[in-house]
Amino acid sequence: xxxxxxxxxxxxxxxxFQGDGSLPQRIAEHLGYTSVAVVVAIVLALxxxxxxxxTGKGHVWIVGITGGARALPSFGLILLLVLVLGVSQRQxxxxxxLVLLAIPPLLAGAYAGVAQIPRSVIDSARSQxxxxxxxxxxxxxxxSLPLVMGGLRGAVLQVVATATLVAYVGLGGLxxxxxxxxxxxxxxxxxxxxxxxxxxxxVLDAAVAGAxxxxxxxxxxxxxxxxxxxxxxxxxxxx
Amino acid sequence: MKSLRxxxxxxxxxxxxxxxxxxxxxxxxxxxxxxVGSQAYYSNEIIxxxxxxxxxxxxxxxxxxxxxxxxxxxxxELESGAVDLFPEYTGNLLQFYAxxxxxxxxxxxxxxxxxxxPEGMTALAMSSATDQDxxxxxxxxxxxxxxxxIGDLAALEGLVLGGNPELEERPYGxxxxxxxxxVTVSFSGTGDVTVDALVAGELSVANVYSGDPxxxxxxxxxxxxxxxxxLASNVVPIASGDWAIELASVIDPISAxxxxxxxxxxxxxxxxxxxSAAVIAATWLEANGF
Numbered sequence: 123x124x125x126x127x128x129x130x131x132x133x134x135x136x137x138x139f140q141g142d143g144s145l146p147q148r149i150a151e152h153l154g155y156t157s158v159a160v161v162v163a164i165v166l167a168l169x170x171x172x173x174x175x176x177t178g179k180g181h182v183w184i185v186g187i188t189g190g191a192r193a194l195p196s197f198g199l200i201l202l203l204v205l206v207l208g209v210s211q212r213q214x215x216x217x218x219x220l221v222l223l224a225i226p227p228l229l230a231g232a233y234a235g236v237a238q239i240p241r242s243v244i245d246s247a248r249s250q251x252x253x254x255x256x257x258x259x260x261x262x263x264x265x266s267l268p269l270v271m272g273g274l275r276g277a278v279l280q281v282v283a284t285a286t287l288v289a290y291v292g293l294g295g296l297x298x299x300x301x302x303x304x305x306x307x308x309x310x311x312x313x314x315x316x317x318x319x320x321x322x323x324x325v326l327d328a329a330v331a332g333a334x335x336x337x338x339x340x341x342x343x344x345x346x347x348x349x350x351x352x353x354x355x356x357x358x359x360x361x
Numbered sequence: 362m363k364s365l366r367x368x369x370x371x372x373x374x375x376x377x378x379x380x381x382x383x384x385x386x387x388x389x390x391x392x393x394x395x396x397v398g399s400q401a402y403y404s405n406e407i408i409x410x411x412x413x414x415x416x417x418x419x420x421x422x423x424x425x426x427x428x429x430x431x432x433x434x435x436x437x438e439l440e441s442g443a444v445d446l447f448p449e450y451t452g453n454l455l456q457f458y459a460x461x462x463x464x465x466x467x468x469x470x471x472x473x474x475x476x477x478x479p480e481g482m483t484a485l486a487m488s489s490a491t492d493q494d495x496x497x498x499x500x501x502x503x504x505x506x507x508x509x510x511i512g513d514l515a516a517l518e519g520l521v522l523g524g525n526p527e528l529e530e531r532p533y534g535x536x537x538x539x540x541x542x543x544v545t546v547s548f549s550g551t552g553d554v555t556v557d558a559l560v561a562g563e564l565s566v567a568n569v570y571s572g573d574p575x576x577x578x579x580x581x582x583x584x585x586x587x588x589x590x591x592l593a594s595n596v597v598p599i600a601s602g603d604w605a606i607e608l609a610s611v612i613d614p615i616s617a618x619x620x621x622x623x624x625x626x627x628x629x630x631x632x633x634x635x636x637s638a639a640v641i642a643a644t645w646l647e648a649n650g651f
Contacts, residue, residue: 201553209557289526292551292558302526302550 128310129317143298149318152295155285156326159220160278167225168270171232175266176258184233188226196223196284204291216288223284224277231273235266264339271334278330282323296322394422395604398435398444401428403638404492404572404628408448408596408619410642412612415651416446419611427638432457440481442602446612450492451484452594465589467491471597483605485598488616490624492572493594494533496522496584499559503582510585514544514566523558524568526550533590541590556581571621574629583621596624618649 132138138145174181196219203215239262247261286297296315303312395416399409406427413423426444429435436457438444451470455462458477464470471487478484496511503509506517514520528534529548538544546566551558556575559567569576571583586593596619598612623645630641 204554204557209554209561209563212554289550290552291554292523292549294550298526298550301552302529305525305527306530308530 125309125313129313132310132314133317143294145318148294148296148298148315149322151293152282152285152297152319152322155217155220155288155293155295156278156282156322159217159281159285160224160274162217163221163224163228163277163281164274166221167228168232171229171270172236172258172263172266175233175236176254176262181233181237184229188230191222191226194222197287197290199223200287200291212291213293216291216293220281220284220288224281227273227276227280228270229273231270231276232266235269235273236262238269239265267334267338271330271337274334275327275330278326279323282326283319286319394424395608396424396426396443396445398429398438398447399425399427400435400448401430403631404624405448407627407631407638407641408624409446410638411615411619411645412446412448412598414639414642414646415611415615416608418646418651421611439599439601440479442481445601445604446608447599449484449597449599450594451487451597452493452592454478454597454599456592465592467593467595469589470593471595474597478599481602483600485600485605485609486613486616487595487597488619490572490596490619490621491594492570492596492624494568494591495571495586497559497567497569497576497581498565498584499562500580500582502565503584508582508584510587511538511544511590512542512587513584514538514546515542517565518545520544520546520565521549521563522546522566522568523549523551523555523564525552525555528568533592537590541588572624572628574625574632577622577625577629578633615651618651 133145171184173179174184199222200216200219203219204212207215207218243265244257244261247257252260285295286300288295289297289301296319299315300312300319303309303315397409397413397416399406409425409427413425416423426438429438429444432454435444435447439447451467451474452465455464455470455474455477458479459473462470462473462477464473467487471484475484498508506513508514522528522535522538524534529550531537535546535548538546549558549564551564551567555564555567556569556573556579558564559569559581560579566584567581569581569583575581576583596616598608598616600608600612627641627645630636630644631638
């Protein structure tokens with residue numbers, strides 16, 4: 123408990139809020155890497171995931187790739203990409219590593235979000251004369267949102283936690299205080315910065331969860347609760 | 362009953378004398394077998410292998426106990442005499458036995474180490490080769506500004522010092538540079554890409570270990586530290602027990618021949634050419650006329 127108290131003292135001491143390397147600056151750096159990586163991953167992964175989900179093409183290897191990519195060692199990936207792209211491009215290299223980390227849960231969310239829609243729903247949309255684009259934008263994407271937002275939550279959590287590693291290649295962020303504190307045996311500093319990372323993760327997770335409730339159509343939202351499942355089974359019985 | 366007791370007594374005597382005799386035998390026998398140890402650090406293992414091959418060349422039988430690990434693991438072995446010879450580093454070893462020692466210059470550190478070493482361990486003559494924190498610049502930067510010592514940096518402005526994040530807070534970091542040499546720098550915690558950042562021109566000065574093979578690979582210039590900003594850590598053979606005097610005649614010439622540049626070159630053969638410690642050691646001994 124002493125260590126926790128020391129960490130809080132470190133966190134709220136005046137020197138954390140001034141000059142180069144202040145806590146707000148580290149948080150801004152950390153959030154910067156996180157948001158850029160997640161946005162780029164969304165732009166890349168969601169269209170691909172919807173394409174696969176909508177057409178059903180390539181879903182065999184997408185499962186393999188997303189599964190395998192989750193096992194990539196992130197620290198090694200960052201160092202490798204810095205080596206490949208060169209030290210002057212290490213910002214892009216680190217963001218690329220974070221993007222690669224964020225893609226699998228988003229891709230899997232988009233693909234699985236479409237795949238779990240009952241075939242009969244899509245078939246009835248088509249039989250009513252909806253175009254493929256209408257089916258995608260008015261049926262598949264809205265109905266897939268709960269799973270996509272779940273994927274987004276996973277991606278954000280993974281990236282905000284892993285962004286601590288970019289400090290190993292001199293890019294700052296909250297990881298800087300953590301890895302500086304360990305060899306100096308300043309565990310108040312290490313724990314203090316780790317607490318901020320954990321808080322950021324919780325705040326971001328809550329924000330994405332809120333956004334997902336806001337973004338998901340009311341009907342889908344209602345459909346994801348238990349009483350609807352009861353209605354499903356009663357339907358099955360009458361059938 | 363009486364005879365039994367007598368027999369037991371005799372057996373005891375026989376056992377005791379046997380022990381005494383084997384004790385003698387072990388003493389004279391071990392004069393031929395020297396146990397050489399090393400850390401689990403490739404550069405340390407190369408030095409230990411050089412010791413081992415030199416001793417073999419001098420007629421000793423050598424048992425290699427390499428890659429024993431950290432100081433907590435192998436120093437008790439050395440103290441007890443289970444290991445006879447071990448390549449060490451003056452500054453780091455001094456810090457282990459005397460964490461509050463103030464000495465930083467090579468000779469002071471060696472003197473302090475000699476008195477700090479526990480009974481049963483002797484430091485042989487140290488080598489000029491070091492494996493310690495050092496400040497390095499690129500060859501072009503050194504030539505353009507006539508840099509040889511850290512103090513020469515004082516005339517320059519806009520210097521960026523790079524190293525692991527903790528360097529920012531170390532006594533030999535930016536504050537120490539200003540205090541000891543009057544050098545003003547800004548700091549960049551470049552961590553694992555420090556050498557690359559120096560070579561790319563992002564940094565002007567980088568904190569690199571003086572035994573790092575990349576010093577030779579990229580032609581870096583290690584700046585001299587006459588004021589002892591860094592804790593000097595020279596390669597030093599540590600011998601256990603009564604071995605010191607006997608082994609010194611074989612090991613001292615090796616310590617004299619091993620330089621910092623030479624150590625970097627040895628390390629480079631391991632990291633770049635992927636040669637084994639045995640091959641590197643044999644080549645070095647031959648090239649240096651042993």
